[in-house]
Amino acid sequence: MNLFCIGLSHHTVNVATREQFAGNATAEWIVSKAGCTEALLLTTCNRVEVYAVSDKRISTDEIAQCLMGKTNRNAHNYAPPFYRYEDNKCVQHLFRVASGLDSMVVGESEIFGQAKKAYESARTSGAVGPYLHRLFQRAFRVAKQVRTHTEIARGAVSVGSVAVELAQRIFGNLSECKVLVLGAGETSDRTARALVSRGVTDLRVSNRSLDRAHELAQTVGGRVVPFDDWATQCREIDILLTSTASEMPLLTPDMLAPMLCERVDRPLFIIDIAVPRDVDPRVNEMEGVYLYDIDSIRSVAEQSLTLRRQQVAAAEAIIADHVTEFVDSISRGLSRISQTTEHSSLSENPLRASDLQGS
Amino acid sequence: MDRYLLIASTVCFLAAVVHTIIELRTGVFRPMRFNFFAIGLGFIFQTAFLSIRGHELGRCPITNLFEVFVFIAWSVALIYLLVGPAYRLSLMGAFTAPLVLLLQGFALVAPIDIRHPVKVPANSWLEFHASISLVAYGAFALACIAGVMYLLQERQLKTHHLHSIFYHLPPLTNLFAAITRLLWWGFALYTVGIVSGFFTGHPLPRIQVVAAIALWLLYAAILQARHLKWLAPKRVAALCIIGFSAALALLWGITFTAEMLPPP
Numbered sequence: 001m002n003l004f005c006i007g008l009s010h011h012t013v014n015v016a017t018r019e020q021f022a023g024n025a026t027a028e029w030i031v032s033k034a035g036c037t038e039a040l041l042l043t044t045c046n047r048v049e050v051y052a053v054s055d056k057r058i059s060t061d062e063i064a065q066c067l068m069g070k071t072n073r074n075a076h077n078y079a080p081p082f083y084r085y086e087d088n089k090c091v092q093h094l095f096r097v098a099s100g101l102d103s104m105v106v107g108e109s110e111i112f113g114q115a116k117k118a119y120e121s122a123r124t125s126g127a128v129g130p131y132l133h134r135l136f137q138r139a140f141r142v143a144k145q146v147r148t149h150t151e152i153a154r155g156a157v158s159v160g161s162v163a164v165e166l167a168q169r170i171f172g173n174l175s176e177c178k179v180l181v182l183g184a185g186e187t188s189d190r191t192a193r194a195l196v197s198r199g200v201t202d203l204r205v206s207n208r209s210l211d212r213a214h215e216l217a218q219t220v221g222g223r224v225v226p227f228d229d230w231a232t233q234c235r236e237i238d239i240l241l242t243s244t245a246s247e248m249p250l251l252t253p254d255m256l257a258p259m260l261c262e263r264v265d266r267p268l269f270i271i272d273i274a275v276p277r278d279v280d281p282r283v284n285e286m287e288g289v290y291l292y293d294i295d296s297i298r299s300v301a302e303q304s305l306t307l308r309r310q311q312v313a314a315a316e317a318i319i320a321d322h323v324t325e326f327v328d329s330i331s332r333g334l335s336r337i338s339q340t341t342e343h344s345s346l347s348e349n350p351l352r353a354s355d356l357q358g359s
Numbered sequence: 360m361d362r363y364l365l366i367a368s369t370v371c372f373l374a375a376v377v378h379t380i381i382e383l384r385t386g387v388f389r390p391m392r393f394n395f396f397a398i399g400l401g402f403i404f405q406t407a408f409l410s411i412r413g414h415e416l417g418r419c420p421i422t423n424l425f426e427v428f429v430f431i432a433w434s435v436a437l438i439y440l441l442v443g444p445a446y447r448l449s450l451m452g453a454f455t456a457p458l459v460l461l462l463q464g465f466a467l468v469a470p471i472d473i474r475h476p477v478k479v480p481a482n483s484w485l486e487f488h489a490s491i492s493l494v495a496y497g498a499f500a501l502a503c504i505a506g507v508m509y510l511l512q513e514r515q516l517k518t519h520h521l522h523s524i525f526y527h528l529p530p531l532t533n534l535f536a537a538i539t540r541l542l543w544w545g546f547a548l549y550t551v552g553i554v555s556g557f558f559t560g561h562p563l564p565r566i567q568v569v570a571a572i573a574l575w576l577l578y579a580a581i582l583q584a585r586h587l588k589w590l591a592p593k594r595v596a597a598l599c600i601i602g603f604s605a606a607l608a609l610l611w612g613i614t615f616t617a618e619m620l621p622p623p
Contacts, residue, residue, distance in 0.1 A: 154526050170516065172530035264588045267531060284517065287591045296519040303521055 002056070003131065005090040006063040006082050007042075007049030010104050013080045021048045021080075024069025027118075027127035033066045034058050038129040040122040040136070042097070044114045046104055051094060053131045060084050088327050094135065095319045098143040100152065107152040107308040112143050134330070142322045149318060150311040155304025159187055160194035162297045162304075163271045167195065167239055170269050170290060175199040178237045182206050182230055183244035184216040187273050191241055192220045204237070206230040208244070234259045240270045242278040249280040256283055264288070273297070361415070362467075364408040365429065369463045371401030375456035394452035395443070401459070402436040409433060419486040421493065424614045425472035430490070431610070432462040434497025442501065442541065454504045485559040492552030492571075496610065498545030499578070499603045502538050506599035509534040513593055535592040538599055539585060546578045570609045577602055 008018050022043050027050075030039040036052040043049075050063050060082050068074070085093045093102070098115050100107045119136045122128040128136070147153050156165040164174075171177050179200050181192050184207040192203060203222030206229070207213035213224045225233060234240065234256060244250065251270075260268070270291045272279040277293050284291035292300070375397035408429065412420035420426045439455040466472070512528045515521050529537070553571055556563055581598045584590040590598070 151523060151526075154523070155521070166516070168530060169512070169525065169528075170531050172533045264591050265535075265585075267592075287593060290516050292519065299519055300521060307523060 001037075001131070002054050002058075003052075003087055003090050003135070004054075004058075005049055005051045005085045005093055006060050007047055008080055008082055009047035009049070009102065011102070012083060015045075017080045018046075018048055020073070021064070021067040024071055025067050026069075026125065027122035028125040029069060030063065030066045031127045034062050038132045039127050040118060040132050042115060042118040044111065047097070047102075049097070051090070051132060051135070053129070088323060091135065091326055092319060092323045094139045095142045095322060096316075098139040099146040099315055099319065100143070101146075101312060101315055101319075105157055106305065106312065107154070108157075109147070109153055112140070115143075116140065131330075135326070138322065138326050142319060145322075146315045146318050150314045152308055152311040152315050154311075155300075155307055157301045157304050157308075159273060159294070159297055159301075160191045162300050163191050163241070163292075164194045164198050166271075166290070166292060166300070167269055168198065170267050171238060173199065175201060177239055178202040178204070179222075179239040179241065180204045180206060180225065180230065180233045180237045181216065181220075181222070182240065182242040182250070182278070183274065184209070184212040185243045185273075188241055188243045189216055189219070191271065191273070192216070192222070195239070195241075196220050200239075204233060206233070231255060234268070235262055238266065238269065240268065240279075241273070242270070243273045244278050246274070246278055247276060250278045251283060252280040253282050253286060256286060256289070260286060260288065271297070361408050361411040364404050364411065365463065365467060368401045368404030368408065369460065369467060371397050371404065372456045372460040372463065375401070375452065376460055379453040379456065394456060395440075398436055398452055398456060398459075399440060401456075402433070402440060405429065405433040405436060405463075419490050421489050423471065423473055424611075425466045425469075427493065427610065427614055428462050428466035428471075430493045431496050431500070432459045432466075434494045435459055435462070435500045436497075437494070438497045438501050438541075438544075442537070451501070451504060451508065454508060455501070458500060458504060482560060484555055485561065488552055488555040488559055491548055491555065495545045495548035495552055496603075496606055498541050498548060499599075499606050502541035502545060502599045503603035505534055505538045505541060506596035509538065509592065509596040510600075513596075531592070535595070538592075538596060539582075542578065542582055542585070542599065546575075546582055549575060549578065567613050570612060574602075574606055574609050577605060 008021060010018075025041060027039045027041045030036060030041060030050055030052065034052070034054075035056070036054045036058060039050060039052040041048075041050055048067065050067070052058070052063070064080075064082055065074075096102045098112055100109060100111055103111050115136070119128065119132075123133070156162040167174055167177065174195065177195075177200055179192070179195055179202065181188050181203065184205060192205075196203060201221075203217075203220055204225045205213045205217040205220075205222050206225040206227050207216070208227050210224065210227075213227075216222070217224045231251070234251075240251075242250070266288070268289045270279055270283065270289065272291065272293045275294060279291055279293070281291065281293070283289055375394045378393050378397070409420050412426065416422060421430050435455060436459055439451060443451045443455070508528055509531065512525065512531055512534065515525045515528075516531070528534070553575055556568075556571070581590075581595060581602060585595050
């Protein structure tokens with residue numbers, strides 16, 4: 001029994017090369033063309049990988065050609081550096097992938113869902129048998145354990161998610177928060193959507209161009225505030241998200257001070273993603289005001305990534321334990337089957353799911 | 360025997376502190392069950408200690424500074440176990456355990472477990488007055504801990520330097536709500552404690568009464584300022600720390616003067 005993984009990822013090739021091998025084949029196709037016992041195809045924007053089990057050795061070139069699917073293109077024309085992991089290394093690689101350790105953004109959780117989807121698809125088509133079933137079920141378990149027992153998925157790493165994370169650290173439940181979006185740029189749009197997805201219902205949009213304000217308000221389910229009135233909104237709002245093209249600061253301590261007197265017990269969170277900045281940095285020195293400009297948001301994202309990277313060793317240790325345990329349990333399962341088949345003189349019996357279930 | 364129970368309890372709180380330190384050092388802070396159970400077990404040992412000591416004395420075991428410290432530590436643990444999970448302040452355990460450890464550690468190490476001759480015979484009003492006041496101290500201690508957590512979280516948000524613990528601290532608004540509730544609980548219990556002091560049937564030393572009323576006024580002022588929105592949450596949090604420090608100083612003074620007073 002030979003377990004292997006052959007693939008390409010963002011670590012080894014660029015997107016132009018990856019896309020040549022993505023979307024042409026299915027797990028079922030690989031089983032039939034390459035002669036594998038079982039196969040699973042994991043295709044994401046960052047990787048194209050085949051996990052397979054076979055009785056005979058199947059070359060990397062054969063799998064590469066299978067990935068070309070029914071197209072007439074020759075895999076050799078691209079000659080990308082496919083990586084190949086076998087047995088223990090393959091198990092370890094899958095556990096790392098499912099846990100987000102091999103991802104572009106370390107610890108991201110999207111890969112977990114993508115791996116689950118790939119598994120479901122291969123299972124439905126009948127390309128997954130007992131071996132890959134056990135392997136992937138264990139991989140999902142490992143990924144959950146890594147997330148639970150380490151800080152690998154902690155912290156936000158994009159502007160929108162950092163803004164949401166910080167807002168939740170200040171206000172807890174965002175459903176009661178009033179948000180003013182000042183300036184209707186692309187990043188504001190994304191950040192406003194992120195806030196709405198976390199429960200914000202009272203969202204106001206103010207922009208010099210009223211049409212653009214209406215457009216954004218409509219897409220995020222907010223209401224428009226005339227641009228001349230935005231400053232007075234600071235009396236009521238909890239979160240100000242600003243990204244105008246103004247050359248001068250729009251909000252200064254002198255403007256804000258009288259309004260803060262009316263809201264002593266309510267914090268004000270300001271996300272200033274404009275360059276040049278819309279809010280005077282001295283505003284952050286005012287009591288109850290938390291000002292984050294684009295640099296400080298990037299710095300928070302970088303801190304989150306550093307925190308995640310520090311957790312890689314702890315995650316690797318969990319994975320190493322599971323790899324050893326999984327390989328041992330599979331070996332025990334196989335030797336039990338071998339004893340059973342010797343006893344019943346059925347040496348040609350394939351591996352059965354029920355035999356592996358107890359391992 | 361009762362001292363061993365107290366040592367066992369202290370070890371439980373020490374375990375919670377060590378667990379927190381190890382987790383903070385490795386950067387994997389999970390303020391989940393361990394701290395809660397360690398504090399729970401420590402609380403059981405504390406209760407057993409106080410119960411045995413109370414039976415020996417034939418009264419509420421708050422007859423010297425040693426017992427008073429243990430009683431406060433017990434009150435802090437009790438209120439943490441009641442409010443910590445209810446307000447989803449699991450991290451509070453990480454802050455509660457060091458305070459209890461400090462109180463009990465000091466009580467065990469310092470030569471303050473001295474049996475004084477009973478100056479005032481036990482009566483239910485006196486015991487109620489003393490014990491309810493000490494439970495109020497437990498609530499003020501927790502408010503102080505929540506205040507420390509608030510200031511820590513606030514500082515991280517202001518300076519934009521977020522440590523691993525940042526992700527486990529409750530949101531600022533939740534912490535402020537918890538501070539307010541604990542202050543109200545402490546204030547209500549302390550008020551009952553002070554009022555009951557006038558029913559003990561014994562004249563209370565004037566200095567104690569004045570100091571106790573001053574502390575009551577301090578907490579009343581904090582709550583009033585909070586209610587009227589005169590103070591920013593950060594200042595309320597800082598005042599909780601100052602208030603509890605004053606409360607401890609007052610307690611020390613009360614116990615000290617009680618021990619110095621001649622028997623009636």
